[in-house]
Amino acid sequence: MPQPIDMKRYAQLKAAGDLPSPRGVALAIIRLTQAPDVSLAELGRVIKGDPAFVGRLIKAANGLIAENRRAIVSVQEALMVLGLPAVRTLALGFSLLSTYRKGTCQGFDYPRFWSSALLMAISMQALTQRVRVVAPDEAFSLGLLARVGELSLATLYPEAFSRLLAELKRDPALQQVVLEDQAFAMNHRELGAAMLADWGVPDALVQPVRFHEEPELAGYAEDSREAGIVQCLVLARAVAQLCLAPDSEHVRLMAPMLRLAGRLGLGRGEFVSLCERVGRDWAEWGKLLQIRTEDAPRFAEVGSAAVDAVGEAPKVAAEAAGPQPMRALVVAGAREDRELLRGELEAAGIVPFTAAGADAALEAALDVQPQLLVADWSEEGERVVRGLRDMRLGRGVYVICMLGSDDEARLLAASGAGVDDFLVRPLRRAALTVRLRACVRTLVLQQELEHEREELRNFAAELSISNRRLQEAALTDPLTGLPNRRRAIEAMEAEWATATRHGRAFSVMIVDLDGFKTINDTHGHDVGDMALRQAAATLRGALRAQDLICRTGGDEFLVLCPDTDLKAAMLVAERLRVAVQASPVETGGPQIFLTASVGVAMRVPAMGSVDALIKCADDSVYRAKQRGRNCIAALQLQSGAG
Structure with a gap:
């Protein structure tokens, strides 16, 4: 199991003031809700100091009430519906959203992050209204903050985290948390969990968030509340993934979602209806929070297509090939015991293997990897049981021991060593049959649970890889493979902030292909x-x-040149112009010759924003066009700047 973050280091990060944290009215709300004697009237007065939060709070409360009930219109009503814990985490989430919409981490897609977080929040609320594992109001906040660790790493280490994300794009097989641990001695899961705990989120909710990307590490019982929360988080993230994916990915993503929804007790029609509601709420919340949203997928059509592709109740390959027989290892001294056990095991469909002595039995266990061990309870038998339980492969083996009597002291000793059940000699066929049936039922349940864990593991891994691909696609121009306009704006803002903070040179170029319309x-x-x-x-x-x-856009390109003054940028611009002129386009017919006009600009203290720098470069390329095209220009050289 992964180790939690070093709290001494977390305290240092918190004390330095670098971690994302609530501000303003949100901070006052959080502090007030932690007071034991706070009144709703007092809390309402503080909340009314932030009109934007008032609207969001009422919207969240209305999401919890039945459609045929009167809508909530006042802060007091919203507080009574939501309760103090939900108000606290809502204030926290919305404050972080307002403060950290943008940042300096060049490779981190802030708009996509918040759009995905909002989808997770809405999906968690909708799921937990049907799967009662946590209050829907708390579930909304949990979904909104589930990936806050990634935002925190982007805030703490913008340049290093950007390089890490770029490495993940180059090689999707890499594991993000492994790279994070290597780079920062912590990862987004552990950091996010520490932050949620520090903000007062109950541990019963923090731990499912911590493990939802790799549910098999949690070790929760299948029917536990925590396991239900984890499955809801995985499914909510999948809904977010699908909503942000291109149409061509929808059917592929929907198929495993339907299986997971089925394990949560949701039929296909119910789940599709839930997703359609999420899509509608996403658009409404997006307008309220000023978050970019897209047209929601046609969930009914996607669900039907997914069922047609894989079947209503898809069977795994192992099932299609037929069940593999269970294996049992028998370590019994008496010949009659071995023969009786062999006959009953084979009748139960279990393949028996035998071994004599502890060393031979443990060696056979490594080769056979049995699901069941039947052994004499003796000094040798105890060695086998304890040795098996010390092995990873032996922890799930069902162990039955054979005793000469049902002496309580010996039974307790056997149980303490790891024995699950016992038989008393002389062995009776009926007793053996009953024990074997109970054993088979237990082992079948274990196999089903392991299969579901494996499915969940594969699903989470598939979502993670798809997420990286989709993030890359959202920032890439599909025609040229270059970063697109959105990526350009984000990169500009990040480089501008770095240049301003460290006093470095920063130049940009606008390259316009001449006569492209022709x-x-x-x-x-x-x-x-x-x-x-x-x-x-x-x-x-x-x-x-x-x-x-x-x-x-069109025939225009933007070039960012960090740590580059105007003189050096002009040399780069000339190299670009010459390269375009020297590279005719091969069309399979006549060659087409291109030329380019390049406008160059450098950041100077008098410029107040990125827009001013881009405008200067744009004016420069216009001057290059005026000079007859196929040339470079920089207005700052004429004015003496740079």
Whole structure:
């Protein structure tokens, strides 16, 4: 089981003030709800100091009431419906959203993070209204904050975390938490759990959040409340994943979701109806919180297509191939016992193996890997049982011991060593049959549980990989493979903040392909797309390793040059211009020759924002066009700046 974060280090991070934390009215609300004698009237007065939070609170409360009931319209009514713990965590979540919409971690997609968090929140609320494992109001906040550890690492270590995310994009087989542990000596799961606990979230909710990405590590009993919360979190994250995925991924993602929903007791129709409600609420919440949302998938169609693809009750490959027989290891000295056991085991469909002596039995256990051990309770038998229980493969083996009598002291000693059941000699066929039936029922339940855990594990791994692919796709221009406009804006803001904080040079270029409209009009859009792809590859190949090029639209590209002054940027711009001019487009017919105009600008203290820097570069490229195209220009050189 993974170790929790070192609390001394967490206290240092908290004391330094670098961790994401609530502010303003939200902080006052959190402190007030922790007071033992707080009144709803007093809390209501504080909440009314933040009109935005008032609207969000009432919206959250209305999400909990039945559709045929009168809508909640006042803060007091909302407080009575939600209760203090939910109000506290809602204030926390909404405060973090307002404060950390953007950040300096270049590789972290802040809008997508919050859109996904909102979907998880709404999905958790909807699921727990049907699967009663936690109060729906608490579930909303739990979903909203489930991935706060990732936001925290992006806030604490923006540059290092950005590099880590880039490494994950290059190799999706890598494990994010392993890379985080190597880079930061902690990971987002443990950090997020520590933060939730520090904010007063009950441990019974914190631990499921901590383990929901790898449920098999939790070790919860299948029918426990915590296991139910974990499954709801996994399914809520899957709903978020599907809503943010391209249409082509919907059916593939929906199939395992239907299986997991079935384990939670939700039929296909009920689950599809739940997802449709989540989609509607997502749009409404998005407007209220000013979070980017998209058109929700057509869940009814996707659900039907998923069923058609895999069947209403899909069977795993192992089931299709037929059940594998169970194996038993018999360690018995008496010949008549061995023969009776062999006959009854074979009648029960269990393949028997025999061994004599503790050493031989333990060696046979490694080879056979039995599900059942039947052994004489003696000094040798005790060695076998204890040795088996010390092995990882032996912890789940069902152990039956054979005793000469039902002496209580010997029974207790056997149980303490790890024995599950016993038989008294002389062995009776009926007693043996009853014991074996009980054993088989137990082992079948264990196998079913392990199969479900494996499914959940695979599902979580598949979601994690899909999430990385989708994050990359959301920031990539599909035609050229370059980062897109959204990625460009985020990268600009991050580089601007770094340059401002450390006093470093920072230059940008706008590259505009000359006469591109004519190519489209003359040769068609297919040839135009070929020209764009080749121009993108040419520009990327001519840049330095530290530079970033993005396609911002049409025939326009943005180049970011960190730690680069205007003079050096002009040299890079000239290299780009020459590279484009020297690379004719091969169309399979006539060659097409491209040229480019490049506008260059450098950040100077007089510039108040990223927009001012982009405008300067845009004005410069316009000047290059005026000069006859196929040239570079920087207005700052003419004005003496840089």
